[in-house]
Amino acid sequence: MNFSRVGFLKWVLVILLGVAAVVYKPWTYLPPEWNPWAPLSITDEMTQVTRWKLSQLQQAPQSCVAVLEEAPEGWVDYLDLEDYTPVQGCPLTNVVRVRSSGLDFNSPFTVxxxxxxxxxMFERQQLQPLAxxxxxxxxxxxxxxxxFACRNIYNRENARRSQHASANAFDVAGFRLKDGGQVSVLRDWDNTQAPEKSTFLKAVHDSACAYFGTVLGPDYNQPHENHFHLDANGFGFCR
Known part of the structure; x- marks a missing residue:
């Protein structure tokens, strides 16, 4: 009898909690960056929930474009592209052509x-404040x-496809500043003559790890001595 009574009380408690959840909807009191049911906004702070939402955009092209469409004016200039195959063996899906964001690029690119x-998100929340x-x-x-580059990793014949083959990676070589200064990954990563540039680059590298699945830089290997490799594959591989 005691076990039956305890079991009955547990079921009553579960039902009451369920009713309370339906009535009060406690998740609506969560800030959007911590609310898994709230649509992702490009203005959300980066949290574990935000990173999960970002990962879901890989298989949701329309939702992804909707996030860009809701960005504040002037934050990003892009063209949504239809799926296409620019090079045989490397079809591109869920891609956009980028002209500029809050800053310029040395040339437009597809990603x-x-x-x-x-x-x-990284540019607004980390790159500019760090600069x-x-x-x-x-x-x-x-x-x-x-x-985009239709190739295997390091161009090796028997290697797996690079994330560049699906335009899911972006290689950053350096930065131009509003005051006329320049920062180069190749020249300034360990620049003892201008330590502030080295400190800036290393802070940019480390902070990028919260926004991209893979971040590779000069300390990883020689092929990356002159750029940061950023891609959306995986979760938290930062070297």
């Missing part, structure tokens, strides 16, 4: 929509080596 969302903190100037332009 997956989730990568662009992550980039704009002001360490260099007393905001970034005006990013110099890059591109995003």
């Amino acid at each position: 997956t929509c989730p990568m662009l969302v992550a980039w704009v 002001l903190e360490h260099l007393d100037s905001e970034v005006s332009r990013v110099d890059h080596f591109g995003s």
Whole structure:
């Protein structure tokens, strides 16, 4: 009898909690960056929930474009592209053509929509504040080596496909500043003559790890000595 009574009380408690949840909807009191049911906004702070929402955009092209469409005016200039195959063996899906974000690029590039969302969030939340903190100037332009390249990793014949083959990666070579200064990954990563540039680059590298699945830089290997490789594959591989 005692076990039956305890079991009955547990069921009553479960039912009451369920009713309370339906009536009061406690998740509506969560800030959007912690609410898994709230649509992702490009203005959300980066949290574990935000990262999960970002990962869901890989399989939700329309939702991803909706995030970009809701971005504040001037935050990003892009063209939503239909799926296409620019090179045999490397079809592109869920991609956009990027002209500019809050800053300029040395040339337009094509990248997956989730990568662009992550980039704009990273630019606003980390890159520009770090530039002001360490260099007393905001970034005006990013110099890059591109995003799409139909190839295997390190161009090895028997290697797996690079994330560049699906335009899911972006290689950053350096930054131009609003005050006229320049920062190069190759020249300034360990620049003892201008330690503020080195500190800035290392802070940018480390902070990018919260926004992109993979972040590789000069300390990873020689092929990355002149750029940061950022891509949306995986979760938290930061070297």
